[in-house]
Each structure stands twice: as C-alpha cells, then as structure tokens.
Amino acid sequence: MGVEEHTQEPAAAEGVATAAGEIETTASGTRYPIAPGYRVNVRTGPGTSYRIVRTLPYGQKIPIYCQKPGERVTGPYGTSNLWDNIANGQFVADVHVYTGRDGYIAPRCD
Numbered sequence: 139m140g141v142e143e144h145t146q147e148p149a150a151a152e153g154v155a156t157a158a159g160e161i162e163t164t165a166s167g168t169r170y171p172i173a174p175g176y177r178v179n180v181r182t183g184p185g186t187s188y189r190i191v192r193t194l195p196y197g198q199k200i201p202i203y204c205q206k207p208g209e210r211v212t213g214p215y216g217t218s219n220l221w222d223n224i225a226n227g228q229f230v231a232d233v234h235v236y237t238g239r240d241g242y243i244a245p246r247c248d
Contacts, residue, residue: 159197161236162199168201170201170202171197171236172196172198172199172230173213173214173235174196176196176214176234177193177196178194179230180192180194180224180225182228183208183227184221185208191227194230200222202244203223203224203247204223204246204248205220205221205232205243205246207219209221213231213233214234215233215236216233218233220233220241
C-alpha cells in the first residue's frame with residue numbers, strides 16, 4: 139500500500155480530519171476543501187510515482203473534473219485508490235479531499 143507524502147502542520151488534531159471549510163457551489167462550479175492542516179502534492183497522474191507539478195497550500199479548495207482509479211494511498215479521509223483530476227494532467231489523492239462521501243462524486247476520467 140502506497141502512502142502519498144504530504145506535509146502536515148504539527149498542531150493538527152489526531153484522528154480523522156474534518157472539513158476545513160464547506161463545499162462551495164458557485165456559478166463557476168463546485169470546489170472541495172483539502173483536509174485541514176495538509177499541503178497536498180499535485181501529480182501528473184494517479185499515483186505517487188508520477189511527477190509532482192505543484193503543492194496545494196493549506197486551506198485550498200479545488201474543483202474535481204473527473205476521477206480515476208490509481209495507486210492505493212492512505213490519508214486523513216481513509217484509504218482509497220481514487221484520484222481526483224483538478225486541472226489538465228493534474229491529480230490529487232481523493233483521501234486528502236473532503237467530498238462529503240466515499241467513492242465517485244464526478245465522472246470517470248477517460
């Protein structure tokens with residue numbers, strides 16, 4: 139089982155993280171919060187072997203355009219092989235994103 143590396147603030151609470159903020163729905167779409175206290179790596183594909191293209195800052199909210207299975211990783215919201223496409227060629231592990239439920243919340247990526 140892979141573990142997606144990330145940095146966490148030392149003061150973060152133990153156990154399962156709760157949403158840092160609410161899921162936002164606006165005219166431009168829905169945005170989901172990254173787990174509180176986490177800076178998450180954005181990769182070129184659905185796994186930790188893919189190149190890191192950037193790191194999301196604390197408190198970031200992201201769009202999810204589609205989702206696809208990939209490497210199984212563990213994060214503040216459990217263990218899963220689901221990865222979220224947040225921009226063209228950019229993925230984050232779903233276990234770091236508060237979507238309000240387990241499983242797919244967006245179409246599967248091609």
